[in-house]
Amino acid sequence: MSFSLAASHAKGKFATDNIFGANAAAVQAEAKVGKEKVVNATIGAILDDEGVLACLPTVEKVFRALPTVDLVRYSPIPGQPAFLQAAIDMTLGEHKPEAYLDAVATAGGCGVIHHAIWNYTELGDTVLTSDWYWGPYNVLCHDALRKLDTFQLFDEKQNFNLQAFQTKVAGVLAKQDSVLIILNTPAHNPTGYSLSDAEWEGVLQVAKECAQNPAKRIILLVDAAYLEFAGENSECRAFFSKFGQLPQNLLTIVAFSMSKAFTMYGQRVGAMIGISSNKDVIQEFADINQYTSRATWSNINTPAMATMATIYHDAQLKAAVDAERQSFYHLIRERAETFVNEAAEVSLNMLPYRAGFFLSIPAKNPEAVCEKLQEDYIFAVPLAQGIRVAVCAVPAYKIKGMAEKFKQAIAKTE
Template identity: 45%
Template sequence: MAQKNGRSIPLEDKIFGISRLANEMIAEKGKESVINATIGALLDDQGELVVLSSVVDVLKNLAPADYAAYAPIGGTAEFKDSIKKAAFGKYEPKCFTEAVATPGGTGAIRNTISNYSQVGDQILTSDWYWANYSSIAGELGRGSVTFELFDDQGHFNIGSLQKQVRSLLDKQESLVLIINTPAHNPTGYSLTLEDWDDVLSVLQAEAKGDKKIALLVDVAYIDFAGDSNEYRAFLPKLENLPANILPIISYSTSKTFTLYGMRCGAMICMTPVKSIAEEFLRVCQFSSRASWSNCNRAAMVVLAKIYEDPALLSKVDEERDFYRELLVKRGKAFEEEAAKAGLKMVPFDAGFFASIPCKDPDAVCKNLQKEGIFAVPLAKGLRVSIASINENQCRLLPAKIVEALG
């Protein structure tokens, strides 16, 4: 009965499908026999979801009206203030910023594509990418193309980015470019400040005349990368770009506040032109109204309460710091063992995931499954979630992957 409308819809989501196989093996052989490195959430060393208790305490003490009432389409005023503080940290932008509430980063990606590209356009992202970018583009009647994230030396491939931006702007009036950094999903790469300078020079060189670029910076993992200020050091570079290049920050409470299921985030624009910020607010709120209407009010109130109470904010930050360190240690353990085992990784910095380049990723993943190890096959390799396995398992995995590569 269903209409395809140009989309290719698989029978089952790949990641959830493999996770299901892992759970079936757990049911059959027990938890100890399985390493499930497919899950995109931070689990503790016992395999339980990490939930920040300081955030849960706030949630449990909400008044009925905090969760029963509708929120304004763009989010409550207190939420908008709080989410900007959360996204920008100590940095205070010297440009116009507007925030619109979205159901997680996913909603920010959706609204950016729907408002800053035309039906039939191609959006651009890197060849290692979160698959949902192309799904959202397809859902909205757009396509997606990629640039190569790395050159032969494993550096950010600015030449490939320039080539694709030029080729797309030859054909289109506008371009949505999605860059996921720091702690990129699926590689764990973080753009350096030099990479950022290169990216911004390319965009300024290629956005000629009436051409327009929306630069969507997906910072879903920013608070699990490492030092919060260091990883925000690129933000000032975005504050005074020419008017036809619009940076939009996609910020999510899913990972940062462990509110994955509460579906709360925001899209935040940064522009030197007031009317562009006002237009952003108007068009993005329109899209929200026409897709999910308003977002989860309870999550908005939780965030506002955290940011109005400095002691509570410190408590939340400290609790997160503990788990961030745990994750950083896991990443280091995986890198160390990969080096010992001679396993080539895609350049990794931090975050929930690491990737291994290989030919025939499906076959490698099947080999691993025979050993009770579950990872996600991508177009150019496999993705290992170091967020969902403990340090011992991180140490064990690289040698096992070398075996599975054959």
């Protein structure tokens, strides 16, 4: 064993990220054979049909026009008040639940997950999410000395597996006093699935039944990072109204991210929004999470918060951004529809796609399939049970024919 000075809980840690690893391989291939011949379906960021990283034009205009003081000054630890109000209003829209609300600024959506794990679970606890999930959930749990467990996301009819969810939640609560449940919806990463209203009713019924035991605490974390690309503005937010008048030992946290909603990935700004029927719970939510912010990153990016606040509180700017975002939404939607339609034509098995940046293909040997695809200069991300395809990043003309290539690669590796 090599010599180490690390603390016992840190010893042996190292970062291996399939997403950025696959992207690096795609970039190397582009340098070798040219960008035109490479399909890079790895990174969760919008690229236009020229293969250029896209930014909402009005967002860029406002960001670049900020006064110097907004570029360099500190922000309050909890976040700028105008930004926080905008995050709540924009996320929940016209479907604000009948409940107490508050928000705390975070370093991207990832910061929301970090704070929720740290402040709402005990050391050694198990956090629960679906078996198709964003890989960093596991890293965040392990780094905080917690564990991640999963329930089967889809049943045999490819609907949300409520029975598997109920069984796993009950199992976790039989061993510990609280459970943090992470549900990435709508426009789930990595499958593109969105829970229906009926499925949400089932989830909340399970949570409310568990909350009947006053000694138990249920924390429902809705990772809504892709909300703005999940469909019609009001319809895709309708489920938020269901979070009103819930038991006081059931807290809902919603993760908002400027990375996707404002195409400001590198600015690392998000917000965690707390929803509770109990005023004390929400005051505690604001207190403990800003305390953890101070202990983690202190305060976050002032220019990005100022950009969002400026846009959201100006009707003309907001309308312009909404229109530009819709254009990107339709761009991604058309790419996904091409892939889904071609998959049906060649009988390629894929998970149900509703909206969002990604879709997923089940595979018995994902690593081998991805290696085979790379022979055709197609780069995607291998997961535990299949392959993630970032349709947000692939120009429309390169989408055509991809499903057939996936079908062939899977056949050759099984």
